């Protein structure tokens with residue numbers, strides 16, 4: 331097929347960054363016809379977003395790429411603070427957590443952004459998808475039935491693709507967002523530009539993330555990148571302008587660190603950025619969605635940008651799947667902005683706080699990378715798809731504090747006979763768990779919902795599923811959040827009906 335063929339499609343995705351690739355993988359495994367266009371002629375080559383948070387690792391596990399992510403990445407090393415040529419001592423940027431039966435990934439995992447993208451790209455190809463390189467989204471018009479996306483092609487020609495939905499995953503300067511006229515509210519959170527570069531560098535150990543916080547001219551950091559023999563350089567410039575050439579980086583390393591400039595063998599990639607924090611005023615206009623950096627821009631501090639972006643894609647993918655594949659009412663798509671915008675705002679607060687603390691030299695707060703950055707506690711309680719119907723849980727009508735509620739991330743747990751709950755969740759379906767005294771109601775459609783009665787073995791005790799969830803029926807959404815928690819089997823088909831065009835009666839019990 332010629333690249334500039336004008337072919338109608340269900341979903342057009344603009345931008346093959348982490349967001350666009352994750353969404354394309356999710357749609358491909360759902361059998362949705364999608365095109366992914368990317369203005370560059372290859373995938374992004376830099377290490378940039380190198381920290382994958384535990385929640386994102388769970389998402390990547392579900393998308394079928396966790397083995398590669400674990401094989402090519404590694405844990406974060408300890409930090410080493412320096413003053414000139416003196417090592418001041420090592421410290422840990424992270425509060426470390428071991429995996430638990432509820433959360434198999436305990437801490438942030440280092441994987442260069444280019445490798446994350448390569449892995450997702452490979453998965454997309456495995457599923458029969460492609461990235462169409464060299465194609466730029468230049469304009470958008472839409473009507474009640476679809477979107478006309480104006481594209482420019484590598485041979486200089488222009489064309490229009492008609493799609494039922496368009497997802498602008500085209501980064502912080504999003505052409506999609508501008509075409510929609512959606513405003514971005516935010517601020518530059520640091521007056522000084524920062525140079526980021528990937529280097530081949532000798533003369534220093536790879537066991538630490540080295541930092542010269544008080545170097546003349548601005549802080550310098552050198553992080554050995556897991557799974558490669560590269561270092562990521564981050565250098566702030568308080569007086570001069572950044573220079574990402576080999577000579578510029580050699581001069582910087584020579585002047586601000588005890589490593590001789592000649593130790594810089596190669597600059598593989600470099601870029602300059604002004605840390606900023608900003609949010610789009612809306613994440614959706616009609617049939618067009620903004621996702622990832624197109625919708626929110628974070629400071630690198632706290633490693634949240636890529637993570638939030640992939641989770642946007644994961645929230646949107648299954649909803650598009652239900653509408654396009656299972657005939658769900660298109661109103662379901664309203665929940666994308668309703669769920670993701672508040673999360674993005676909260677996460678932006680975290681990354682901006684961490685950036686400010688680092689910038690202002692507040693050691694205590696700046697060093698704090700605790701569970702609030704892991705993404706495991708993000709939830710959609712109170713969201714439009716959340717039904718918590720177990721009002722009888724305790725005598726006072728509340729639920730135990732530690733028990734997950736509808737809207738929370740569905741925790742993992744080991745299963746009797748081997749395996750774990752996450753094995754049951756993996757894939758594009760909903761999962762119904764019947765625990766304790768609850769039983770799976772009849773007639774649940776197996777193509778939509780995988781239903782399981784879970785009996786813990788005694789040895790699992792406090793780590794088992796029953797201990798984790800409590801008694802009842804739990805309907806876990808395809809993106810791993812508890813949508814419905816109830817004790818009444820009749821609530822299940824009524825809830826599931828929202829995600830398909832099949833009448834409630836065909837889904838099991840009729841509601842009285």
Ligand SMILES: Cc1cc2nc3c(=O)[nH]c(=O)nc-3n(C[C@H](O)[C@H](O)[C@H](O)COP(=O)(O)OP(=O)(O)OC[C@H]3O[C@@H](n4cnc5c(N)ncnc54)[C@H](O)[C@@H]3O)c2cc1C
Nearest residue numbers: 345347348349369379467501622623630633634635636637
């Ligand atoms: C220095 C730095 C360090 C960072 N560290 C971290 C970290 O540790 N952890 C973390 O989570 N995040 C981090 N981030 C943020 C992370 O890199 C971004 O949040 C992430 O890349 C967003 O992914 P995206 O797919 O939304 O956008 P992008 O990665 O920007 O991808 C957008 C894609 O769209 C393409 N495109 C643009 N315009 C068009 C168009 N008109 N038509 C077609 N294609 C188009 C672009 O070429 C690009 O490939 C860091 C960012 C920086 C700058």
